[in-house]
Amino acid sequence: MPDTVHDSPEVTAVRSEARAWFDEHWDPDLSLGDWWERLAESGWGFPTWSPEWYGRGLSSRLAAVVAEERKRAGAFGPPSGIGVMMAGPTIVAHGTDEQRKRFLPNMVSGKEVWCQLFSEPGSGSDLASLQTRAVRDGDEWVVNGQKVWTSGAQFSKWGILIARTNPDVRKHKGITYFVIDMDQPGIEVRPLKEMTGGATFNEVFFTDARVPDVNVLGEVGEGWGVAVTTLAHERNSLGAGGMGVMGGGEIIGRPDLSRRVGDLGNASSGSGEIAGMAAAFGAGGGSMIKMLPQLFGKGADPVVRQDVARIYTLLEIARFTGLRAQAAAARGERPGPEVSTGKLMASTIVRTLRDAGLRIEGPHGMLHGSDAPLGGMLQFLALFSPAVSIAGGTDEVQRNIIGVRVLGLPGEPRPDKELPFRELKVGTQTG
Ligand SMILES: Cc1cc2nc3c(=O)[nH]c(=O)nc-3n(C[C@H](O)[C@H](O)[C@H](O)COP(=O)(O)OP(=O)(O)OC[C@H]3O[C@@H](n4cnc5c(N)ncnc54)[C@H](O)[C@@H]3O)c2cc1C
Secondary structure: OOOOOOHHHHHHHHHHHHHHHHHHHHHOOOHHHHHHHHHHHHHOOOOOHHHHHHHOOOOOOHHHHHHHHHHOOOOOOOOOOHHHHHHHHHHHHHHHHHHHHHHHHHHOOOOOOEEOOOOOEEEEHHHHHHHOEEEEEEEEEEEEEEEEEEEEEHHHHHEEEEOOOOOOOOOOOOOOOEEEEEEOOOOEEEEEEOOOOOEOOOOOOEEEEEEHHHHHHHHOOEHHHHHHHHHHHHHHHHOOHHHHHHHHHHHOOOOOHHHHHHHHHHHHOOOHHHHHHHHHHHHHHHHHHHHHHHHHHOOOOOHHHHHHHHHHHHHHHHHHHHHHHHHHHHHHOOOOOHHHHHHHHHHHHHHHHHHHHHHHHHHHHHHOOOHOOHEEEEEEHHHHHHHHHOOEEEHHHHHHHHEEEEEEEEOOOOOOOOOOOOHHHHHHHHO
């Protein structure tokens, strides 16, 4: 809760400016699109981003104050999803001013949805072994290959794509990073059915798809370095801290908003996994775990109390970790390898929430959908929980990153590191 009595002068100033703005501009009768546009123009949607690019350059502490004031006014948060979580910070860090001006406005206002075209059938953890090819043709590139697990591709206008542009150099070289228009005949999106019942991620096939040279982000052949920026932001935002600062969680428990979010909100959030993460880390997870013991008369059970206290503590630590990392990103700092700890924490929180929640629900935990308590939110989370340990890099990969890049332990042997990509027998490479 805001502590207006003990606020510093700086906090007081931001609080009163934000309060005045939200009081004046939040209107529950606005469409979500109109609201997001207002938020984007004002800089209050992403207050830690730089003022030049749709923010206010505020610290994480002050951004938390803005979020308090937004919630106090009952206003919905900014769009979330791959655009603002990953593509935006990458474009700010590596793009030209022309690219920033072209792509950011419709991203921050939620008008255009983005997807991430990185993983391939043979290249997930070993992403640098990717085989999708891009070949230059005048002032365009021609793309052929296949991506997989592409969240939200069916809703997306733009994709951040990494493709091999030079197979004669070692695998981490010769990769180029593109922004590709998804709306073209050379791209076919095929949804994949998930065990949650949804179909939010996809296979994406490229057959002579086209991308103009002006959409190369960074230098040709240097896309791996650009991709590492995206991956760091991905780990950070999918990590335990990330969703705490996203708007997605606020949909849960707000039927008035969920109804109005409709397609725009689902599309902008990009996917069911955002909803799943939001259920765990946004307002959903925190309020769910507070509600459940009372609902099932188990508030006096010492084991339940311990579980609840543990989850609540983890969520609070995660929230502040996320805000700090978001502010660092806004200062143009790429999240470091230490964000892998937050990603691992996310896996722990989701599993703990799932296990404790289902234990509290008892036999009701076996119900599904609208028959289940809280509309089946916990059951959805239980089915979704394995994804958290995989998406954005598996738990094993995060541990490797922490071991090698944070703790300075020896790395895995990498005999393929210096060989030209063409000589490797990787994934589904046939020759
Ligand atoms: C919900 C969800 C959404 C996703 N969305 C997207 C998206 O939008 N765009 C996108 O590009 N990708 C997306 N992905 C893909 C995701 O990034 C990959 O699934 C992930 O990187 C793992 O790759 P893989 O599935 O190929 O598994 P593999 O790399 O084949 O790994 C298989 C197993 O081997 C282990 N392993 C692999 N290498 C090592 C190692 N060196 N040391 C120890 N263990 C190892 C892994 O931990 C894992 O247990 C999504 C995945 C999920 C689950």
